[in-house]
Amino acid sequence: MAVTSRTLQLIRAMRAAVGGFADNAVRDLTAQWVAAWDRLAPTWLQAVDVLVAWAVAHGRWPTPVELARMGPVQQALADTDETLDTLGAATTATVVTAAGLAIAATAAAEPDVIASQLPAAYRQNTRERVAEQILPSALDVIRTRVTQAITAQTRPLSADASAAIRRELVRGVELGTNPTETARRTLAAVQGRFEGGAARATNIARTETLDAYRTASRYAHDANADVLEGWVWLATVTGKSAPRTCPSCWAMHATVHDLTEAGPLDHQSGRCVRAPKVKPWRALGINLNEPAGSIPDRQAAFDALTDQQQTAVLGTARLALLRAGRIDWSDLPVRRDNPAWRPSYVPRPLGDLNRIADQRR
Ligand SMILES: [Zn+2]
Numbered sequence: 001m002a003v004t005s006r007t008l009q010l011i012r013a014m015r016a017a018v019g020g021f022a023d024n025a026v027r028d029l030t031a032q033w034v035a036a037w038d039r040l041a042p043t044w045l046q047a048v049d050v051l052v053a054w055a056v057a058h059g060r061w062p063t064p065v066e067l068a069r070m071g072p073v074q075q076a077l078a079d080t081d082e083t084l085d086t087l088g089a090a091t092t093a094t095v096v097t098a099a100g101l102a103i104a105a106t107a108a109a110e111p112d113v114i115a116s117q118l119p120a121a122y123r124q125n126t127r128e129r130v131a132e133q134i135l136p137s138a139l140d141v142i143r144t145r146v147t148q149a150i151t152a153q154t155r156p157l158s159a160d161a162s163a164a165i166r167r168e169l170v171r172g173v174e175l176g177t178n179p180t181e182t183a184r185r186t187l188a189a190v191q192g193r194f195e196g197g198a199a200r201a202t203n204i205a206r207t208e209t210l211d212a213y214r215t216a217s218r219y220a221h222d223a224n225a226d227v228l229e230g231w232v233w234l235a236t237v238t239g240k241s242a243p244r245t246c247p248s249c250w251a252m253h254a255t256v257h258d259l260t261e262a263g264p265l266d267h268q269s270g271r272c273v274r275a276p277k278v279k280p281w282r283a284l285g286i287n288l289n290e291p292a293g294s295i296p297d298r299q300a301a302f303d304a305l306t307d308q309q310q311t312a313v314l315g316t317a318r319l320a321l322l323r324a325g326r327i328d329w330s331d332l333p334v335r336r337d338n339p340a341w342r343p344s345y346v347p348r349p350l351g352d353l354n355r356i357a358d359q360r361r
């Protein structure tokens with residue numbers, strides 16, 4: 001167990017770089033979607049005026065067939081579809097770029113991360129050997145796979161946003177007595193659906209960039225199985241953002257996993273990292289006494305939080321169960337399969353925890 005403070009520092013730097021790529025992609029995408037709506041807004045303003053004037057004159061919301069006859073509405077929809085197609089393609093490109101940067105940064109950092117766990121005299125050599133095992137051709141394969149995964153996520157984006165806007169128009173809003181207010185609410189409904197596309201795009205950017213890092217990291221570790229005995233799930237359990245870490249990630253912290261196991265399989269927007277765990281020095285033929293590892297102890301880190309922070313992490317009920325010893329940390333996460341994404345560990349619902357606690361009585 002020689003994950004040193006230097007190892008943690010290198011992992012944090014790598015994770016920060018990857019987070020930066022994700023943040024840049026999110027910022028970039030947000031700006032693109034905002035600018036696109038600004039361009040569409042005048043067209044929609046006009047379309048909504050026509051639509052609401054019709055509704056006021058007829059005392060009811062138009063049917064889909066009647067909507068289809070309103071030129072300005074159809075024009076706005078056509079412009080929006082075109083814009084959404086462009087945004088969809090831009091989203092794919094932006095996320096693929098961010099993921100590519102994450103893969104490159106991970107591949108560049110892992111040799112140092114692994115070497116940092118060895119005595120100083122062995123580091124240079126190890127770094128070079130580890131780097132040699134990380135093959136450019138394998139990184140290309142990962143890039144291709146990641147691009148396919150991103151494309152699969154972004155492909156339905158524009159069509160889904162378009163359909164959501166159409167559904168909103170067909171459903172309509174309460175007419176009320178004030179046409180200006182009706183128009184405002186109609187426009188807000190359309191804009192809301194449009195921005196739903198942006199929210200999804202940025203979520204994909206964050207999630208896929210981080211997953212590209214995890215995939216590259218897993219590969220780098222697996223390719224160096226001769227010096228590694230597994231990987232450690234590291235959650236954010238120290239520092240000022242520790243109280244924002246969810247119960248599942250707190251529970252997974254410091255757990256050791258097989259090199260072949262994907263992960264850390266945390267939830268969307270998860271902040272957890274995968275630390276390679278070098279074999280004991282003596283198993284590598286290094287006859288030196290190994291220092292203790294520096295991975296923060298979960299219980300000690302949790303005990304260091306104030307009562308208020310502990311409650312913020314677990315909630316009152318979970319905290320009471322844990323303190324009473326009626327549940328264990330390992331009860332807190334549950335693996336969820338997700339047909340549209342990968343499996344992930346999420347906090348086990350309180351009802352299920354109560355059942356577990358009752359069964360142990
Ligand atoms: Zn979490």
